[in-house]
Amino acid sequence: MSRIFAAFAALSLIAGSLSAAPALAQSRGGLPSASGPNIPTRGPMARGDQAMAREQMQAGRNMPIRDIERRLVPQYQRRGYEYLTFEYDGESEIYRFKFIRDGRVIFVDADPRTGRVVNEQE
Numbered sequence: 339m340s341r342i343f344a345a346f347a348a349l350s351l352i353a354g355s356l357s358a359a360p361a362l363a364q365s366r367g368g369l370p371s372a373s374g375p376n377i378p379t380r381g382p383m384a385r386g387d388q389a390m391a392r393e394q395m396q397a398g399r400n401m402p403i404r405d406i407e408r409r410l411v412p413q414y415q416r417r418g419y420e421y422l423t424f425e426y427d428g429e430s431e432i433y434r435f436k437f438i439r440d441g442r443v444i445f446v447d448a449d450p451r452t453g454r455v456v457n458e459q460e
Contacts, residue, residue, distance in 0.1 A: 388426065391403070394450065395450075400451055406453040414435075419438065419444065424436065432448065434447050435448060446458050
């Protein structure tokens with residue numbers, strides 16, 4: 339009987355510690371907290387920028403990102419670059435594309451309204 343009680347006690351402790359894990363992650367910024375989502379305001383994962391880009395595109399002010407990619411990516415691939423990713427910067431209202439060639443990264447900024455390259459930097 340004492341083995342059953344010991345096993346039950348051990349399982350209870352494990353279950354209790356597992357239920358505390360989400361609270362720990364929330365307090366460290368990994369998951370949404372009780373006060374609302376823990377969403378970054380800057381950087382590639384900023385939801386505000388994503389929402390802004392989507393709203394601009396749906397309103398017809400910006401081109402769809404896939405259309406810009408279809409124009410831009412082949413130009414850089416012909417020059418030997420490999421396409422990595424993109425992000426939208428809501429502050430400057432620019433799409434930033436990231437390419438790499440021979441271990442060197444290049445960033446290409448494109449106007450979301452026209453799809454034209456406005457800046458290129460290594």
